[in-house]
Amino acid sequence: MRLTFWGTRGSIPVPGPDTVRYGGNTSCLEIESREGRRVVVDAGTGIRPLGRKLMAQEPDEINLLITHLHWDHLLGFIFFEPAYRKGWVIKLGGWPLGLSGLRGLFDNHLGDGHFPVGFDDLPAKIMPSRELEAPRSRLGGLTLRACPLNHPQGGVGFRFDEREASLVFLTDNELGGPGPASLDDFVRFCAGARVLIHDGQYLPSEMAGHAGWGHSDWASALDLARLAGVERLILTHHDPSRDDGQVDDLIGQVRRAAPPGLVVEAAAEGMVVEV
Ligand SMILES: [Zn+2]
Numbered sequence: 001m002r003l004t005f006w007g008t009r010g011s012i013p014v015p016g017p018d019t020v021r022y023g024g025n026t027s028c029l030e031i032e033s034r035e036g037r038r039v040v041v042d043a044g045t046g047i048r049p050l051g052r053k054l055m056a057q058e059p060d061e062i063n064l065l066i067t068h069l070h071w072d073h074l075l076g077f078i079f080f081e082p083a084y085r086k087g088w089v090i091k092l093g094g095w096p097l098g099l100s101g102l103r104g105l106f107d108n109h110l111g112d113g114h115f116p117v118g119f120d121d122l123p124a125k126i127m128p129s130r131e132l133e134a135p136r137s138r139l140g141g142l143t144l145r146a147c148p149l150n151h152p153q154g155g156v157g158f159r160f161d162e163r164e165a166s167l168v169f170l171t172d173n174e175l176g177g178p179g180p181a182s183l184d185d186f187v188r189f190c191a192g193a194r195v196l197i198h199d200g201q202y203l204p205s206e207m208a209g210h211a212g213w214g215h216s217d218w219a220s221a222l223d224l225a226r227l228a229g230v231e232r233l234i235l236t237h238h239d240p241s242r243d244d245g246q247v248d249d250l251i252g253q254v255r256r257a258a259p260p261g262l263v264v265e266a267a268a269e270g271m272v273v274e275v
């Protein structure tokens with residue numbers, strides 16, 4: 001499978017000269033299976049440029065998995081061009097309230113003028129899909145699994161397996177924080193994955209001021225990668241106040257602490273990974 005990062009930033013978009021290398025758009029990941037099935041995880045502002053790319057092809061089916069409903073994982077959908085084109089089919093999975101979350105972006109029953117298009121006026125067919133129902137489902141040769149995350153108001157993480165390739169995406173997750181899942185649960189979920197993409201928003205020194213916020217420091221993410229025996233750790237959900245040079249510094253600290261053989265990288269907008 002092949003994955004492309006379209007949005008790597010946490011909390012709020014931060015465009016500008018300080019974030020050009022790692023990106024300013026919020027959470028969005030595209031996965032293409034060997035059979036050509038497309039899975040998109042999250043509809044942060046990174047989904048807008050993905051939608052522009054998709055306009056170059058004939059209408060098709062998109063499987064959209066929503067991790068949770070916080071704005072940075074949802075807001076890009078109002079400018080996702082396939083939603084505005086007849087013939088596109090957008091099947092939803094992941095967070096159980098994903099459909100009502102997307103609807104809420106368009107429709108507010110108070111008439112307070114947030115957005116001029118109604119959800120039911122969108123020409124694309126947008127619907128929940130039984131094919132994508134948690135905790136385990138199949139999309140052709142791609143197996144999807146889901147797990148609960150430690151995050152305020154909840155969240156869902158995903159694992160994708162296709163033949164010998166395996167990829168886990170856990171963002172907005174506080175390892176060791178309050179929530180339903182223990183470190184052992186995450187180690188089991190990630191066991192033997194080739195690639196682990198994990199929330200690495202904070203430095204260890206920043207955790208004291210952010211405990212319970214639902215995000216991890218890089219040291220916790222590195223521990224998980226080591227215990228689960230993954231080959232490659234990619235940190236994402238970069239803090240909005242961290243510029244490119246500071247992300248470089250953070251990754252340098254992780255690399256110095258990593259065991260030999262574990263590849264460590266920072267997710268960057270436009271980065272493509274063959275898994
Ligand atoms: Zn987030």
Ligand SMILES: [Zn+2]
Nearest residue numbers: 068070151172
């Ligand atoms: Zn969140």
